[in-house]
Amino acid sequence: MRRAVIEAEDLVYVYHPGTPFEVRALDGVNLRVMEGEVLAVVGASGSGKSTLVQHFNGTLLPSSGRVRVLGVDTRQKGAPARLWREVGLVFQQPEHQLFEETVLEDVAFGPKNLGLAPQKARERALWALEAVGLDPGEVAGLSPYSLSGGWRRLAAIAGVLALKPKVLVLDEPAAGLDPAGKRRIYRLLARLRREHGTAVVLVTHDLEGVLGLAGRVAVMARGRVTAWGEPGEVLSRAGELEAAGLEVPLTVRLLNRLVAAGVPVKAGALTVGEAVRQIAGAFGLEGGRG
Amino acid sequence: MGGRGALIRAEGLVYVYGRGRPDERRALDGVDLEVSAGEFLALVGPNGSGKSTLVRHFNALLTPAAGRVTVAGLDTSCPHNVPEIRRLVGMVFQNPENQIVGSLVEEDVAFGPENLGLMPGEVKDRVDRALAVTGLSALKDRPPHLLSGGQKQLLAIAGALAVRPSVLVLDEPLSMLDAVKKREILNFLRALNQEEGVTVVMTTHSMEEAAAAGRVAVMAGGRVVLEGAPAEVFAKEGVLEELGLELPAAAKIARALSRRGLPLSPGITGEDDLAGELEGLWRLWRGAARH
Numbered sequence: 001m002r003r004a005v006i007e008a009e010d011l012v013y014v015y016h017p018g019t020p021f022e023v024r025a026l027d028g029v030n031l032r033v034m035e036g037e038v039l040a041v042v043g044a045s046g047s048g049k050s051t052l053v054q055h056f057n058g059t060l061l062p063s064s065g066r067v068r069v070l071g072v073d074t075r076q077k078g079a080p081a082r083l084w085r086e087v088g089l090v091f092q093q094p095e096h097q098l099f100e101e102t103v104l105e106d107v108a109f110g111p112k113n114l115g116l117a118p119q120k121a122r123e124r125a126l127w128a129l130e131a132v133g134l135d136p137g138e139v140a141g142l143s144p145y146s147l148s149g150g151w152r153r154l155a156a157i158a159g160v161l162a163l164k165p166k167v168l169v170l171d172e173p174a175a176g177l178d179p180a181g182k183r184r185i186y187r188l189l190a191r192l193r194r195e196h197g198t199a200v201v202l203v204t205h206d207l208e209g210v211l212g213l214a215g216r217v218a219v220m221a222r223g224r225v226t227a228w229g230e231p232g233e234v235l236s237r238a239g240e241l242e243a244a245g246l247e248v249p250l251t252v253r254l255l256n257r258l259v260a261a262g263v264p265v266k267a268g269a270l271t272v273g274e275a276v277r278q279i280a281g282a283f284g285l286e287g288g289r290g
Numbered sequence: 291m292g293g294r295g296a297l298i299r300a301e302g303l304v305y306v307y308g309r310g311r312p313d314e315r316r317a318l319d320g321v322d323l324e325v326s327a328g329e330f331l332a333l334v335g336p337n338g339s340g341k342s343t344l345v346r347h348f349n350a351l352l353t354p355a356a357g358r359v360t361v362a363g364l365d366t367s368c369p370h371n372v373p374e375i376r377r378l379v380g381m382v383f384q385n386p387e388n389q390i391v392g393s394l395v396e397e398d399v400a401f402g403p404e405n406l407g408l409m410p411g412e413v414k415d416r417v418d419r420a421l422a423v424t425g426l427s428a429l430k431d432r433p434p435h436l437l438s439g440g441q442k443q444l445l446a447i448a449g450a451l452a453v454r455p456s457v458l459v460l461d462e463p464l465s466m467l468d469a470v471k472k473r474e475i476l477n478f479l480r481a482l483n484q485e486e487g488v489t490v491v492m493t494t495h496s497m498e499e500a501a502a503a504g505r506v507a508v509m510a511g512g513r514v515v516l517e518g519a520p521a522e523v524f525a526k527e528g529v530l531e532e533l534g535l536e537l538p539a540a541a542k543i544a545r546a547l548s549r550r551g552l553p554l555s556p557g558i559t560g561e562d563d564l565a566g567e568l569e570g571l572w573r574l575w576r577g578a579a580r581h
Contacts, residue, residue: 021436044468045440092439092466093385146313148338172439176384176465178336178495180534205468247469250539250561254568261569262576272539276546279568283575285550 005167005199006033006056006087010065013051017063025051027223028065033167038193038200040210040231043220044245049203050092052220053169056201057087070166085114088165092172094156098144103129104136106144107158114163121162128162129155132188150181157188168192169201174209182206186213207235208249211270219244236268251275258282297457297489298325298348298379302357305343309355317343319512320357325457325491330483332500332520333493335509336534341493342384344509345459348491349379362456377406380455384462386442395437395445396421396430402453420448423478440467447475451482457489458482464499476502497524498538501559508533521557540564 013026025048033039033056043049054060055067058080067074069083091097100106108118108125116124129136132154139147144155157173170189174182190213192198204210210217210231217234219227221244227234235241238248238256251269255278259267265278280286305318318340325331325348333341346352347359350366361378364371380402383389392398399420403413421427424444429437434445443466450458458479464472480502483490492503500506506523508516510533516523524530524541537545544558544567552571558564 015436021432023436045466045471046438050438096385142313146308146315150337172466176462176495178534179536181337207469245468245470247473251543254540254543254561254565257565258568258572261572263568263572272542272546275543276550279543279547280550280552283547283552283571285547285552 002034002036004032004068005035005070006201007031007068008052008055008065009067011052011055011062011067012064013048013055013060014063015051025223026055029220029223029225031218031225031228033199033201036193036197036199037216038189038202038210038214040202040204040207040214040217041220042204042207042210042217042244042246047220047244048223049220050171051223053089053171053201053203056083056167056169057089058083059089085163086165087167087169088160088163090157090160090168090170090173093153093176094160095144095149095152098152098156098159101143102141103134103144103147103155104140107155107162110159110163124162124164125158128158131161131192132158133184134158150177150184153177153181154184154188157185161192165198167199167201169203171203172205173202174204174206182209186210189213205246207231207241207246208270211235219246221245232268232270235270255279296324297327298359298361298491299323300344300347300357300359303344303347303354303359304356305340305347305352306355307343317512318347321509321512321514323507323514323517325489327456327489328483328487330480330490330502330504331492332503332506333491333509334495334497334500334506334535335493336495339509339533340512341509342461343512345381345461345491345493348457348459349381350375351381377453378455379457379459380450380453382443382446382450382458382460382463384465386439386446386466389446389449390434390442393433394430395426395432395434398434398445399448399452402449406453416452416454420452423451423482424448425474440471443467444471444475455488457491460490460492462493462495464494464496472499495535497530497536497541501538501541508535520559524559525556 008029008031011026011029015023015025041049058074061075072079098106104125107128108121111121111124126136134154174185189200214231217231218225226244227240241248255265255267255269258265263282265282269275269278300321300323303318303321307315307317335341350372353367359366361375390398391401399417400413403416421430479490482488501520506520507514524537540561541559544554544564548554554567
């Protein structure tokens with residue numbers, strides 16, 4: 001049976017408790033991340049997603065409730081230092097955190113900090129660059145600032161990957177990238193899971209982008225998990241998505257409108273291809289469904 | 291001035307990063323582009339195509355290595371024009387963290403209008419309106435660092451709006467927002483453009499967002515390679531695909547159905563057009579099937 005690598009139980013987090021700025025960002029979250037899965041956490045701005053994932057490597061500790069990572073309570077003494085190796089956290093726009101002279105030094109920074117010998121750290125860095133799909137021969141000696149936005153993002157992810165974490169947590173990893181850059185990131189995450197069994201937690205607004213990637217989706221609203229399940233199933237639940245402040249995919253909206261107008265299509269198409277097949281079928285065109 | 295002439299004009303604009311260094315990069319390679327007073331222009335293109343570099347020339351943050359940029363006739367390369375240019379052109383960047391200066395949301399938005407030397411009452415009006423339209427009124431007494439990423443981006447937009455610029459330039463303003471907020475901001479930008487006559491220039495990777503604009507200019511390799519109304523630009527599917535840009539989902543569905551023989555109009559870019567035409571065709575089709 002699969003183990004849970006991260007478990008949040010009745011997790012509450014309050015920013016600035018006891019001040020006029022007190023905000024209850026998490027209001028009783030229960031969630032499990034299983035070994036080797038890709039879990040997408042979606043929700044509107046301010047729903048608590050980023051606050052939640054900062055609990056996964058001990059950056060934040062619960063106000064009440066409990067978070068266990070690989071079986072260890074994050075409030076246990078000394079836990080945060082260990083978590084830092086086991087849970088790699090890639091923040092929003094991580095390319096702003098590159099600071100070394102060369103891409104290679106930047107990616108090797110984490111492993112060096114883990115206490116690896118310079119040569120070992122370098123090997124790790126080269127491995128991580130290759131793992132994210134950058135050619136070390138081409139980019140290792142360059143200044144991080146001379147890379148394009150998409151490549152800089154990949155280099156920043158390589159910096160976290162070089163720690164060989166058991167769980168990789170990414171906050172909006174594809175935001176701000178062009179469609180080709182987005183696809184590159186999603187392909188990378190799929191490969192990491194497949195080849196290295198890395199559990200991946202993905203915080204995102206891009207519901208449609210993670211359809212083929214995430215095994216499960218958790219929807220957050222107002223500091224709680226309000227819905228979860230397989231992506232296709234969650235995405236077709238228009239009412240719950242709207243209640244969480246998320247947009248229903250265009251294909252779902254369109255087919256719902258056509259159903260209401262009496263066109264015999266099946267509601268709930270999640271991809272453009274499926275929507276086209278449904279509509280073509282209703283109009284008796286070639287390439288429709290039966 | 292007045293009239294609908296070119297408000298911003300770039301001619302033969304070249305810009306080079308790290309000039310003279312081994313990793314020198316020619317980010318703009320001869321851009322000719324005009325932004326007319328009162329229009330809503332979307333600049334689209336893949337990462338590294340030069341969009342951000344181009345719009346940084348519009349408020350004289352960068353000045354041309356070769357060629358010329360003018361704003362309301364003022365050359366951006368003349369240092370004494372810069373204060374006037376920055377009053378005319380408000381900028382919002384992708385990363386809001388670097389643009390927040392106040393210790394409370396309200397103070398942050400007030401920073402710009404206060405710097406214009408406006409009366410306190412006028413400052414307050416502008417701040418209240420900017421907070422209301424961006425939906426931040428309830429958060430006005432919060433410190434900005436307690437806002438979420440998306441809320442910070444809204445705050446940056448509110449701060450720029452409070453200055454009431456003639457042109458609002460936004461560099462990837464929506465990339466960190468959820469879909470609902472994206473649409474709200476886009477609707478808001480459209481209303482600002484159409485009802486208040488503010489010229490809007492927005493960069494984006496997303497054709498879906500570009501469809502909201504009146505005109506689209508596509509950049510690649512430091513040049514403008516396509517220009518026109520959204521429907522005209524979307525019709526050049528081959529060029530866009532080569533650049534790795536995706537058509538909006540509604541346009542993709544319309545095209546695929548047209549290819550299968552459904553008589554849809556060629557210029558469909560949005561959901562409402564597509565749903566409307568499909569419903570109309572269904573009524574006709576069903577009527578014909580009855581006879």
